[in-house]
Amino acid sequence: MKIMSPPGEGLGASPAPTPGAGRRTGQVILDLRNISLAFGGVKALADVSFDVREHEVRAIIGPNGAGKSSMLNCINGVYRPQQGTISFRGRTFSHMKSRQVAQMGIARTFQNLALFKGMSVLDNLMTGRNLRIKSNIFLQALRIGPAEREEIAHREHVEQIIDFLEIQAFRKTPVGQLSCGLQKRVDLGRALAMEPQVLLLDEPLAGMNMEEKQDMCRFILDVNDEFGTTIVLIEHDMGVVMDISDRVVVLDYGRKIGDGTPPEVRANPDVISACLGTAP
Numbered sequence: 001m002k003i004m005s006p007p008g009e010g011l012g013a014s015p016a017p018t019p020g021a022g023r024r025t026g027q028v029i030l031d032l033r034n035i036s037l038a039f040g041g042v043k044a045l046a047d048v049s050f051d052v053r054e055h056e057v058r059a060i061i062g063p064n065g066a067g068k069s070s071m072l073n074c075i076n077g078v079y080r081p082q083q084g085t086i087s088f089r090g091r092t093f094s095h096m097k098s099r100q101v102a103q104m105g106i107a108r109t110f111q112n113l114a115l116f117k118g119m120s121v122l123d124n125l126m127t128g129r130n131l132r133i134k135s136n137i138f139l140q141a142l143r144i145g146p147a148e149r150e151e152i153a154h155r156e157h158v159e160q161i162i163d164f165l166e167i168q169a170f171r172k173t174p175v176g177q178l179s180c181g182l183q184k185r186v187d188l189g190r191a192l193a194m195e196p197q198v199l200l201l202d203e204p205l206a207g208m209n210m211e212e213k214q215d216m217c218r219f220i221l222d223v224n225d226e227f228g229t230t231i232v233l234i235e236h237d238m239g240v241v242m243d244i245s246d247r248v249v250v251l252d253y254g255r256k257i258g259d260g261t262p263p264e265v266r267a268n269p270d271v272i273s274a275c276l277g278t279a280p
Helices: 068-075 098-104 121-132 137-142 146-164 180-192 210-227 238-244 262-266 269-276
Strands: 028-039 042-053 057-061 083-088 091-093 106-108 198-202 230-234 247-252 255-260
Touching: 028 068, 028 230, 042 068, 042 083, 042 230, 042 247, 042 255, 057 068, 057 210, 057 238, 068 198, 068 230, 098 106, 098 121, 106 180, 121 146, 121 180, 146 180, 180 198, 180 210, 210 230, 210 238, 238 262, 247 262, 247 269, 255 262, 255 269, 262 269
Parallel strands: 057 230, 057 247, 106 198, 198 230
Antiparallel strands: 028 042, 028 083, 083 091, 247 255
16 A cells, blocks of 8 residues: 555535545455354344445444444454354455454554553554564564664655654654544554555544544545545444445444445434434
């Protein structure tokens, strides 16, 4: 993935994006079939199936406790579902380990930020390059020969991501000193440093003010449009979901109650009742 500078215009300076505008989705890249997950007697997911196509923005919505984060945890190997299969680019698994998922090209951000608060922005993003480092630990410690050249190349890539996310002024700042909105941007940058084919975003707008939300939406759309990265997004801001998503799947108490384009989901009586608490 080549990192390029984003367009100068922010989301707030232009009309709201139309779902799928300027994007062509491809074949199914990620397919989840009959996923069931339980913790003791509590069913987090019950026979949930949906797919994700290349280059699309696929949103997962639903009330609190619906099983959204549990679904992402099944995809990236944190949880092991009791039933069902996950297919990625035609390869089918009953369970994938987290490292295997990352090596295959699936990256993840988290609802509760899991950054290294005492480390700088640059060093946090460098941790996203770990799987691509080929030199052994001894050569890395000495920073000699191929190890030094490799580190320089990785740092150049990370610097491009810093430019892309417009956080140049904070590159040497400890992450713990940044606002929530900027920390979310760093979390996104660390995931992008892995050069993912599929990016899982767990509530990337949580805790942000309106300006920060506009910036994050712009970055998400740029990642999808310019890099062709497939996005799977959990978000509670329905306005954002309906604006930037190509398709939306709706969960409620661990079951799928809706799936389709934003207009189709908006008109679904079950979705209206579960997410808005009102009748159509």
